[in-house]
Amino acid sequence: xxxxxxxxxxxxxxxxxxxxxxxxxxxxxxxxxxxxxxxxxxxxxxxxxxxxxxxxxxxxxxxxxxxxxxxxxxxxxxxxxxxxxxxxxxxxxxxxxxxxxxxxxxxxxxxxxxxxxxxxxxxxxxxxxxxxxxxxxxxxxxxxxxxxxxxxxxxxxxxxx
Amino acid sequence: xxxxxxxxxxxxxxxxxxxxxxxxxxxxxxxxxxxxxxxxxxxxxxxxxxxxxxxxxxxxxxxxxxxxxxxxxxxxxxxxxxxxxxxxxxxxxxxxxxxxxxxxxxxxxxxxxxxxxxxxxxxxxxxxxxxxxxxxxxxxxxxxxxxxxxxxxxxxxxxxx
DNA sequence: AAGCTATTGAGAATAGGTCTCAAGTGCAAG
DNA sequence: CTTGCACTTGAGACCTATTCTCAATAGCTT
Ligand SMILES: [Mn+2]
Ligand SMILES: [Mn+2]
Ligand SMILES: [Zn+2]
Ligand SMILES: [Zn+2]
Numbered sequence: 001x002x003x004x005x006x007x008x009x010x011x012x013x014x015x016x017x018x019x020x021x022x023x024x025x026x027x028x029x030x031x032x033x034x035x036x037x038x039x040x041x042x043x044x045x046x047x048x049x050x051x052x053x054x055x056x057x058x059x060x061x062x063x064x065x066x067x068x069x070x071x072x073x074x075x076x077x078x079x080x081x082x083x084x085x086x087x088x089x090x091x092x093x094x095x096x097x098x099x100x101x102x103x104x105x106x107x108x109x110x111x112x113x114x115x116x117x118x119x120x121x122x123x124x125x126x127x128x129x130x131x132x133x134x135x136x137x138x139x140x141x142x143x144x145x146x147x148x149x150x151x152x153x154x155x156x157x158x159x160x161x
Numbered sequence: 162x163x164x165x166x167x168x169x170x171x172x173x174x175x176x177x178x179x180x181x182x183x184x185x186x187x188x189x190x191x192x193x194x195x196x197x198x199x200x201x202x203x204x205x206x207x208x209x210x211x212x213x214x215x216x217x218x219x220x221x222x223x224x225x226x227x228x229x230x231x232x233x234x235x236x237x238x239x240x241x242x243x244x245x246x247x248x249x250x251x252x253x254x255x256x257x258x259x260x261x262x263x264x265x266x267x268x269x270x271x272x273x274x275x276x277x278x279x280x281x282x283x284x285x286x287x288x289x290x291x292x293x294x295x296x297x298x299x300x301x302x303x304x305x306x307x308x309x310x311x312x313x314x315x316x317x318x319x320x321x322x
Numbered sequence: 323a324a325g326c327t328a329t330t331g332a333g334a335a336t337a338g339g340t341c342t343c344a345a346g347t348g349c350a351a352g
Numbered sequence: 353c354t355t356g357c358a359c360t361t362g363a364g365a366c367c368t369a370t371t372c373t374c375a376a377t378a379g380c381t382t
Pocket of ligand 2: 259
């Protein structure tokens with residue numbers, strides 16, 4: 001993902017802050033710089049650690065305060081992968097219709113996008129009288145097919161590495 | 162939903178317990194009788210309360226121990242509606258492909274089913290080398306359309322009731 | 323430069339969910 | 353119908369992700 005796009009997301013968030021009359025503090029900058037320079041799904045704790053790498057003064061409280069702003073702005077998506085902590089997806093800004101398929105054996109996550117599904121979601125929402133704001137599709141399965149092809153990251157495929 | 166179907170779900174769960182060599186205790190019976198006699202999505206705390214209505218001896222610990230068994234059996238689905246506690250869906254046994262659309266203003270939830278989406282999910286999963294085990298689609302939006310029709314349960318529609 | 327507020331860090335507090343362990347109970351064998 | 357024991361249970365301690373409190377700090381507007 002080009003730096004420009006990430007820079008763009010950062011700018012959008014700054015605009016969001018401005019619109020809500022929120023201040024652009026050094027801590028917030030460290031946090032959003034961190035968020036928009038990763039492709040990975042991350043946890044609040046990871047974001048804290050990474051942000052502190054940029055600015056030692058970032059506290060856990062501020063990270064937890066900023067995360068809701070990021071999701072409210074629509075640039076980051078909150079995810080539930082069944083763990084006892086949440087994950088956040090920084091790719092939402094660029095790919096608001098991407099979804100996830102998770103291997104229940106090895107926790108591997110593959111992202112995918114489907115225009116057809118997106119279109120069906122719009123139709124259904126409209127039919128039910130809702131205006132759609134966001135969507136989240138998660139498929140759980142296991143990657144045995146890939147395992148057979150020798151391309152799987154299934155735990156049992158790594159036992160002898 | 163016919164009593165027979167619910168009875169069927171209960172029997173399936175008993176079979177599941179038997180297969181895993183788990184005992185059919187009075188507490189577990191109270192809990193599953195409760196689960197399979199409701200249509201609503203419920204929380205662990207609600208399940209505890211309702212189950213105690215049937216059997217005073219049911220404890221919180223046993224409810225929390227039984228819930229994973231219910232989801233593992235595939236008869237109940239765990240849901241995340243963005244609250245800080247989980248919801249459980251007892252309609253999963255009968256409608257494994259149903260999904261949800263949630264109004265972000267009034268928390269109203271509407272269920273829907275789409276064969277087309279289910280088929281696309283299968284295709285995508287297969288293409289990505291996964292065998293699909295479960296799926297979960299949630300659409301977030303707001304029911305302003307219904308509001309205009311006077312059929313919405315939007316909070317602002319009830320301010321003067 | 324000053325003033326008004328929003329914001330912050332540290333740590334206490336909250337709360338959903340999990341774990342421990344002694345006492346109790348399905349249930350299969352005899 | 354007993355017996356024996358592994359599986360279960362209830363109570364409450366415990367855990368941990370997330371939220372809250374509050375005095376000190378720092379954007380931003382004038
Ligand atoms: Mn993603
Ligand atoms: Mn449902
Ligand atoms: Zn795998
Ligand atoms: Zn509404």
